[in-house]
Amino acid sequence: MTRTVYVNGDYLPETEAKVSIFDRGFLMADGVYEVTSVLDGKLLDFAGHAKRLGRSLAELDMANPINTDDLLAVHRELVARNNIVDGLIYLQITRGNPGDRDFAFPDPAQTPSTIVLFTQSKPGLADNPMAKTGMRVISIDDIRWGRRDIKTVQLLYPSMGKMMAKKAGVDDAWLVEDGFVTEGTSNNAYIVTGGKIITRQLSSDILHGITRNAVLRFAAEAQMEVIERPFTVEEAKAADEAFVTSASAFVMPVVELDGVALGSGKPGPVATRLREIYLEESRKAAI
Ligand code: PMP
Numbered sequence: 145m146t147r148t149v150y151v152n153g154d155y156l157p158e159t160e161a162k163v164s165i166f167d168r169g170f171l172m173a174d175g176v177y178e179v180t181s182v183l184d185g186k187l188l189d190f191a192g193h194a195k196r197l198g199r200s201l202a203e204l205d206m207a208n209p210i211n212t213d214d215l216l217a218v219h220r221e222l223v224a225r226n227n228i229v230d231g232l233i234y235l236q237i238t239r240g241n242p243g244d245r246d247f248a249f250p251d252p253a254q255t256p257s258t259i260v261l262f263t264q265s266k267p268g269l270a271d272n273p274m275a276k277t278g279m280r281v282i283s284i285d286d287i288r289w290g291r292r293d294i295k296t297v298q299l300l301y302p303s304m305g306k307m308m309a310k311k312a313g314v315d316d317a318w319l320v321e322d323g324f325v326t327e328g329t330s331n332n333a334y335i336v337t338g339g340k341i342i343t344r345q346l347s348s349d350i351l352h353g354i355t356r357n358a359v360l361r362f363a364a365e366a367q368m369e370v371i372e373r374p375f376t377v378e379e380a381k382a383a384d385e386a387f388v389t390s391a392s393a394f395v396m397p398v399v400e401l402d403g404v405a406l407g408s409g410k411p412g413p414v415a416t417r418l419r420e421i422y423l424e425e426s427r428k429a430a431i
């Protein structure tokens with residue numbers, strides 16, 4: 145089926161959507177993105193994604209081509225036009241097409257930002273069978289740049305990390321810097337030890353996950369203890385359980401790290417409960 149996508153104000157069939165070869169997103173990875181989940185035709189935590197988008201743009205001095213109300217309208221229009229029940233909305237904004245290649249940022253008055261959105265239909269997104277079996281991960285060096293709090297489209301190393309995981313016959317990789325886990329290739333990482341949930345504190349070392357924010361709030365409301373600090377690979381291997389969070393995987397148990405079974409080697413009770421709470425509360429609050 146041909147999707148309807150959104151490019152710079154127009155709704156077009158995907159085959160007719162075009163961006164210049166001089167676009168700085170293409171030439172320089174000079175762009176930011178967001179991924180918002182859709183369940184039952186409704187958007188999960190749109191406000192959180194819109195807020196982080198604004199922050200990413202501001203940190204890069206990039207002009208925002210759309211206000212939040214209009215952005216919400218575009219998301220909803222794409223859900224409707226593409227009959228999305230469960231799935232994802234991908235949004236990307238780049239510094240636009242200055243008509244040539246140059247390292248210096250173009251004047252935003254001359255070069256408007258490029259904005260693109262498209263949908264990905266994922267029927268049964270919340271019923272991912274992996275939630276029952278758990279994920280297996282390996283640890284790899286975190287050699288990304290130092291501003292991981294900005295959600296840029298520079299995803300080459302995370303892609304390489306996913307390929308390293310694939311080659312190792314597992315599902316994903318956790319990134320390690322100075323002996324401590326930063327996060328997963330496309331998710332935030334957690335361990336559970338003695339009933340306490342441990343996850344790295346927010347800084348420029350990690351992406352400030354929208355799902356992380358919600359899950360930590362729900363954990364606190366459920367009287368679960370959360371400690372925000374870095375943890376090592378050795379600590380993780382000795383943990384009772386582990387999990388990751390992201391907008392598309394929600395809360396996903398991790399059952400193996402570098403070939404070592406974590407806890408019982410099955411999805412743990414904390415991850416399982418948090419997944420239930422997250423899905424229930426997010427569905428209720430979806431718009
Ligand atoms: N960390 C990284 C590196 C990511 O790419 C993502 C997903 N985009 C996350 C964490 C999770 O963020 P969110 O919960 O907002 O999807």
